[in-house]
Amino acid sequence: MKMILESREIPVRGSYDVVVAGAGVAGLAAAVAARRAGRKVLLLEKSCELGGLATLGQINYFVPMCNGSGRQVVRGLCDEFIRLSIRYGYDVMPEEWRAGEPGENAAHRYSVRYSACMFALALTELIHDERVDLLFDTVASEPVMDGGRCRGLIVENKSGRSFYEAGVVVDATGDADILFRAGVPTVQGLNYFTYSAYGIDVEHCRRAAETGRIEKAVFDMAGGRANLYGKNHPEGHPFYTGTSGEDVTRYLIDNQLELLHRIGGDDRASREVISLPGMCQFRTTRHIDGDYTLRQADVYRHFEDSVTAVCDFEHKGDFLWEVPYRALVRTGFDNLITAGRTVAAEDYAWDVMRVIPPAIVTGQAAGLAAAQALEQDRPIHAIDVGLLQRTLEKQNVLLHYDDAWAKENREDVMRFTKLDAKGGTPYVAGSHDGL
Numbered sequence: 001m002k003m004i005l006e007s008r009e010i011p012v013r014g015s016y017d018v019v020v021a022g023a024g025v026a027g028l029a030a031a032v033a034a035r036r037a038g039r040k041v042l043l044l045e046k047s048c049e050l051g052g053l054a055t056l057g058q059i060n061y062f063v064p065m066c067n068g069s070g071r072q073v074v075r076g077l078c079d080e081f082i083r084l085s086i087r088y089g090y091d092v093m094p095e096e097w098r099a100g101e102p103g104e105n106a107a108h109r110y111s112v113r114y115s116a117c118m119f120a121l122a123l124t125e126l127i128h129d130e131r132v133d134l135l136f137d138t139v140a141s142e143p144v145m146d147g148g149r150c151r152g153l154i155v156e157n158k159s160g161r162s163f164y165e166a167g168v169v170v171d172a173t174g175d176a177d178i179l180f181r182a183g184v185p186t187v188q189g190l191n192y193f194t195y196s197a198y199g200i201d202v203e204h205c206r207r208a209a210e211t212g213r214i215e216k217a218v219f220d221m222a223g224g225r226a227n228l229y230g231k232n233h234p235e236g237h238p239f240y241t242g243t244s245g246e247d248v249t250r251y252l253i254d255n256q257l258e259l260l261h262r263i264g265g266d267d268r269a270s271r272e273v274i275s276l277p278g279m280c281q282f283r284t285t286r287h288i289d290g291d292y293t294l295r296q297a298d299v300y301r302h303f304e305d306s307v308t309a310v311c312d313f314e315h316k317g318d319f320l321w322e323v324p325y326r327a328l329v330r331t332g333f334d335n336l337i338t339a340g341r342t343v344a345a346e347d348y349a350w351d352v353m354r355v356i357p358p359a360i361v362t363g364q365a366a367g368l369a370a371a372q373a374l375e376q377d378r379p380i381h382a383i384d385v386g387l388l389q390r391t392l393e394k395q396n397v398l399l400h401y402d403d404a405w406a407k408e409n410r411e412d413v414m415r416f417t418k419l420d421a422k423g424g425t426p427y428v429a430g431s432h433d434g435l
């Protein structure tokens with residue numbers, strides 16, 4: 001059943017070159033990149049802190065950004081963000097990576113665990129210093145379309161409903177909500193039973209006091225414990241789409257009750273949950289059906305329109321992909337682009353793409369592309385990709401990996417299989433835990 005409501009006038013509150021919906025790491029990178037390219041930028045965030053899953057969602061780990069031989073693959077704004085993540089919180093950067101690539105003899109991969117709250121505060125400082133206009137506690141609800149062009153976004157916040165005009169809209173909602181509502185074809189994903197909160201207890205506090213390391217006081221308290229392949233997803237338990245109000249609520253109730261039951265009530269004096277995730281920990285809700293969809297089988301394939309090289313974060317790190325610009329856009333939608341976990345990628349390639357470092361660099365590419373589309377007065381899918389690539393390279397992004405790094409047997413990467421919704425595909429064991 002559908003209801004037609006009488007039309008109401010909506011105030012126009014502002015006009016921007018680039019409007020970014022969602023301030024997870026992808027949206028933040030897009031906003032910063034567009035701003036540094038001289039554009040007037042509005043960033044809309046429905047929660048009350050910046051960082052999305054990487055802060056509010058309790059994820060506090062930059063997966064490795066290097067291959068298995070001490071060479072950095074994911075670069076660009078990622079370097080700036082990784083340093084920001086530890087600027088005010090505890091600093092666990094591997095020593096050998098502090099001054100750049102350690103090369104062949106690296107004992108550690110380039111990854112960092114950080115304080116999610118301190119990172120969120122540092123991101124607020126960044127956005128403030130960059131003079132990006134930010135609206136917290138603001139839901140970007142509807143794109144207003146004129147054929148294949150988006151005139152801007154209707155938003156909802158304490159001021160009520162209002163409209164912001166946009167030259168280009170970057171959908172960094174993590175769920176492609178804006179592009180879906182604009183009519184861009186999308187692909188629905190499914191999610192496992194996963195929920196992780198932060199806890200402390202007397203024993204961990206003692207360890208922190210003994211070592212003088214505050215991060216040792218905090219540990220993960222799980223509700224659902226499924227990893228990215230579906231390992232630990234209870235048999236017969238339904239999957240979650242994460243794209244309807246009812247489904248999101250079912251996920252939250254299932255997981256919060258599971259967490260409560262797991263914690264129990266015996267040692268109430270000695271332990272505490274210090275925070276629950278402020279957003280659903282869905283890995284793969286929806287991605288656009290872009291002009292190109294990156295696949296697991298594209299491992300070791302070069303793309304002429306690559307906007308960044310990315311690495312496998314779990315295994316030895318020698319599985320490498322390149323991300324074609326076409327995975328961020330869909331022809332026919334002239335001023336809409338996406339970044340982060342909603343770029344067009346399937347199977348294990350979606351997992352490789354959705355983690356924090358690639359989300360940042362695809363955000364950077366989307367923000368720059370938005371600025372250049374306006375400069376060139378062209379549809380965003382038809383910009384001068386060569387110029388975009390040259391600008392990204394000047395910003396230290398690695399577009400193409402070195403062929404000498406591609407050492408692994410290509411067939412190995414095809415083993416990584418997820419538990420699918422029909423339960424037909426088994427979890428394929430490896431030496432990994434899964435994020």
Ligand SMILES: Cc1cc2nc3c(=O)[nH]c(=O)nc-3n(C[C@H](O)[C@H](O)[C@H](O)COP(=O)(O)OP(=O)(O)OC[C@H]3O[C@@H](n4cnc5c(N)ncnc54)[C@H](O)[C@@H]3O)c2cc1C
Nearest residue numbers: 022024025026046052053063140173174281340341356435
């Ligand atoms: C269980 C789990 C474990 C993970 N572990 C790791 C890990 O260890 N390391 C790692 O690198 N990655 C990990 N990831 C992946 C990673 O954290 C995220 O995929 C990545 O941070 C995605 O960034 P994003 O900016 O694309 O999206 P998100 O972080 O989802 O950001 C989207 C933002 O948009 C906002 N938003 C949504 N809709 C609207 C709207 N309509 N209007 C306004 N704002 C809106 C949200 O509030 C949010 O701030 C994990 C993910 C999960 C779920």
